[in-house]
Amino acid sequence: MIALSLTLVASIAAHGVHAAQHLNFDADFTDKPQPFTIHVHQDFIDDTKAKTGKTRLSTDLDQPDFDDGVPSHVVSAWSRYWEDEYDWRTVERALNDDFEHFTTTVHAGENYTYPIPLHFVHHQSKRSDAIPLLFLHGWPGTFHEVAGIIDLLTSPPNDTLPAFHVVAPDLPGFGFSPAPTHPGLGLREMGQGFNDLMNQLGYTKYVGQGGDFGSHILRVMSPDFPDSLVSILSNLFNVTPNSTDLQRFANNQTTPEETALISLLTDPGFTWTKAYWDIEKSVPLQVAIGLTDSPIAWMAWQYMGMRMMTPGYEWSTEQLITWSMLNYIQGPYGGLRIYKEANREGVLDGFFPFVKQPVGVVKYFGDAGYDVPIEWARRQGNITFFSKKTPDVLGGHFPAFLNPQSLAEDCWAFWGNKTASRVDVFY
Ligand SMILES: *[C@@H]1O[C@H](CO)[C@@H](O)[C@H](O)[C@H]1NC(C)=O
Ligand SMILES: *[C@@H]1O[C@H](CO)[C@@H](O)[C@H](O)[C@H]1NC(C)=O
Ligand SMILES: *[C@@H]1O[C@H](CO)[C@@H](O)[C@H](O)[C@H]1NC(C)=O
Ligand SMILES: *[C@@H]1O[C@H](CO)[C@@H](O)[C@H](O)[C@H]1NC(C)=O
Ligand SMILES: *[C@@H]1O[C@H](CO)[C@@H](O)[C@H](O)[C@H]1NC(C)=O
Numbered sequence: 001m002i003a004l005s006l007t008l009v010a011s012i013a014a015h016g017v018h019a020a021q022h023l024n025f026d027a028d029f030t031d032k033p034q035p036f037t038i039h040v041h042q043d044f045i046d047d048t049k050a051k052t053g054k055t056r057l058s059t060d061l062d063q064p065d066f067d068d069g070v071p072s073h074v075v076s077a078w079s080r081y082w083e084d085e086y087d088w089r090t091v092e093r094a095l096n097d098d099f100e101h102f103t104t105t106v107h108a109g110e111n112y113t114y115p116i117p118l119h120f121v122h123h124q125s126k127r128s129d130a131i132p133l134l135f136l137h138g139w140p141g142t143f144h145e146v147a148g149i150i151d152l153l154t155s156p157p158n159d160t161l162p163a164f165h166v167v168a169p170d171l172p173g174f175g176f177s178p179a180p181t182h183p184g185l186g187l188r189e190m191g192q193g194f195n196d197l198m199n200q201l202g203y204t205k206y207v208g209q210g211g212d213f214g215s216h217i218l219r220v221m222s223p224d225f226p227d228s229l230v231s232i233l234s235n236l237f238n239v240t241p242n243s244t245d246l247q248r249f250a251n252n253q254t255t256p257e258e259t260a261l262i263s264l265l266t267d268p269g270f271t272w273t274k275a276y277w278d279i280e281k282s283v284p285l286q287v288a289i290g291l292t293d294s295p296i297a298w299m300a301w302q303y304m305g306m307r308m309m310t311p312g313y314e315w316s317t318e319q320l321i322t323w324s325m326l327n328y329i330q331g332p333y334g335g336l337r338i339y340k341e342a343n344r345e346g347v348l349d350g351f352f353p354f355v356k357q358p359v360g361v362v363k364y365f366g367d368a369g370y371d372v373p374i375e376w377a378r379r380q381g382n383i384t385f386f387s388k389k390t391p392d393v394l395g396g397h398f399p400a401f402l403n404p405q406s407l408a409e410d411c412w413a414f415w416g417n418k419t420a421s422r423v424d425v426f427y
């Protein structure tokens with residue numbers, strides 16, 4: 001028993017998982033893709049349930065719900081549901097049945113030389129003309145954002161629409177991809193690791209889809225892989241106003257769309273998200289201490305943003321717990337810390353390289369980039385496809401998950417147009 005676990009620790013250490021990391025799930029990361037089955041350790045599941053049942057509540061004030069944070073009556077209902085109703089094993093079985101999971105170890109460039117262990121799902125299309133697609137989730141999220149859309153992409157309803165081989169990794173520090181063991185794994189280095197992943201799967205050319213950090217990574221990786229990363233469809237292509245824009249805003253000279261965007265960025269209903277970026281980009285461990293210890297606190301931390309950015313959608317408690325669990329199993333620190341790396345790279349201040357590859361931008365109501373004007377987007381990318389959904393179209397920050405049919409139609413329209421997306425390189 002002891003000898004066996006020592007061997008396991010040694011083989012894991014050689015592949016980039018810190019010996020002291022308590023992943024709470026079975027994990028084996030070798031140097032090439034191999035099948036993976038999710039199995040979370042029973043003692044962790046039991047401890048987590050016990051903790052949720054013992055959640056200590058704050059006393060609510062007499063004020064509208066969510067003014068100060070998630071109200072205690074909501075937290076209390078979550079805590080009861082998690083302790084009494086929620087069954088991780090049922091969820092785990094469905095995740096194992098619904099997806100083809102793999103693990104591997106990838107490598108970035110000269111600036112982060114440690115091995116990067118990754119978990120990903122890979123569904124191949126039966127279509128011989130299918131295009132490899134790298135799907136990158138955002139914050140908060142995991143590979144699981146791809147759930148509703150993956151079959152639509154691999155098996156579109158007819159052969160006139162493009163089909164895709166879908167690769168959806170967990171970003172390092174999220175889901176079942178262990179957090180980096182050392183500082184320095186920024187968005188650029190993650191992109192280098194994901195290019196290595198695609199190459200390991202035999203995809204030397206591919207397209208990318210993502211919102212939030214998924215989109216940020218695709219943008220940051222675009223100059224490193226001008227030929228491999230063929231085109232990008234972003235559902236959150238944020239562009240920071242420049243000083244001329246802000247001056248025009250002060251002079252009442254901005255268009256209604258520009259006014260809406262700049263107003264949002266300075267609205268107290270939104271600036272609290274910047275306040276939590278400030279914590280995550282400076283002392284992520286400090287906030288991770290409490291969130292690692294309290295599953296309910298972690299759930300509430302994620303939910304404030306999820307709620308704001310998905311107007312018109314009611315998350316069920318069951319869904320919220322699963323979303324929280326997926327990032328709680330290994331612990332949220334690595335995922336929180338992505339803000340520190342992104343800040344080092346200037347991404348939180350809006351410094352992105354210009355994307356020369358064709359870029360499609362789709363915008364769903366409720367997401368932070370909804371009112372980014374096409375003229376602004378063109379400052380930062382070769383925009384060849386642009387679609388702003390009317391506010392009645394569900395999607396918000398998570399269109400792949402909440403409105404997969406709509407986002408799949410965007411994918412078909414963008415990558416079905418060879419001029420707009422350069423996909424002739426695949427045929
Ligand atoms: C490594 O970092 C330096 C300094 O930021 C940068 O100039 C260089 O391009 C980076 N190299 C790679 C392969 O990312
Ligand atoms: C293929 O499916 C799309 C989306 O459902 C539809 O718009 C299109 O008309 C269909 N084309 C054919 C030839 O059936
Ligand atoms: C802001 O962007 C606009 C449009 O590209 C440009 O005309 C203007 O010079 C920019 N302002 C600054 C300060 O860069
Ligand atoms: C802009 O409009 C606001 C509200 O109508 C007004 O108070 C303000 O004086 C205007 N500013 C300029 C520079 O015109
Ligand atoms: C933008 O993409 C189109 C379509 O592939 C291409 O023809 C054009 O050269 C690109 N523009 C830039 C500025 O790279």
Ligand SMILES: *[C@@H]1O[C@H](CO)[C@@H](O)[C@H](O)[C@H]1NC(C)=O
Pocket residue numbers: 384385417418419420
């Ligand atoms: C394909 O994209 C090009 C460039 O963005 C655009 O001009 C053209 O109208 C599109 N074709 C179709 C059929 O939508």
